[in-house]
């Protein structure tokens with residue numbers, strides 16, 4: 001009998017970064033929407049402040065997002081360098097999927113908390129980032145369980161305003177990550193990890 005913990009551990013160890021994804025929905029779009037909603041409704045945040053927003057880009061919106069990034073990268077590094085270094089990744093691992101999830105932080109949430117709880121003011125920006133990570137990880141796991149190949153990207157701080165305009169979101173939101181997903185092309189194995197003797201203390 002498979003126990004709940006074995007099921008969870010299997011899911012934990014199966015999630016990896018897929019740098020080869022195909023444009024095929026291995027689960028319905030509705031299942032992805034449902035997953036994102038479930039994550040937003042269940043993942044904890046400091047003081048239950050809920051500073052995370054997500055945008056699910058599919059179809060033309062997904063393509064347009066990566067075309068915008070591509071154009072910006074070519075502008076920054078030049079066509080030749082782009083073709084040599086980044087184009088293969090964009091074409092095989094990002095734009096080649098069926099969708100991208102954009103993650104945003106709402107800074108006014110942190111500002112509000114800092115005003116209400118000055119004693120913790122210095123902690124709130126850190127907790128907001130940790131909350132981003134929790135949401136991103138939960139989505140990554142969920143997409144993996146649905147059968148998608150997924151990776152996590154940070155093409156941020158370059159053309160965020162254009163990305164936000166294209167995505168139609170509040171200009172005050174801060175883009176924290178992109179998560180492209182599609183059909184996995186191959187199995188990905190685990191990377192080497194530090195020994196537990198180094199990373200885990202039990203007393």
Ligand SMILES: Cc1cc2nc3c(=O)[nH]c(=O)nc-3n(C[C@H](O)[C@H](O)[C@H](O)COP(=O)(O)O)c2cc1C
Pocket residue numbers: 015016017018151152153154188190191
């Ligand atoms: C906070 C964080 C930031 C990351 N940023 C990137 C990134 O910008 N680009 C990328 O290709 N992978 C990124 N990754 C993926 C990691 O490199 C990857 O998860 C790690 O090497 C372990 O490999 P695995 O995902 O296959 O288990 C990031 C992962 C984390 C947790």
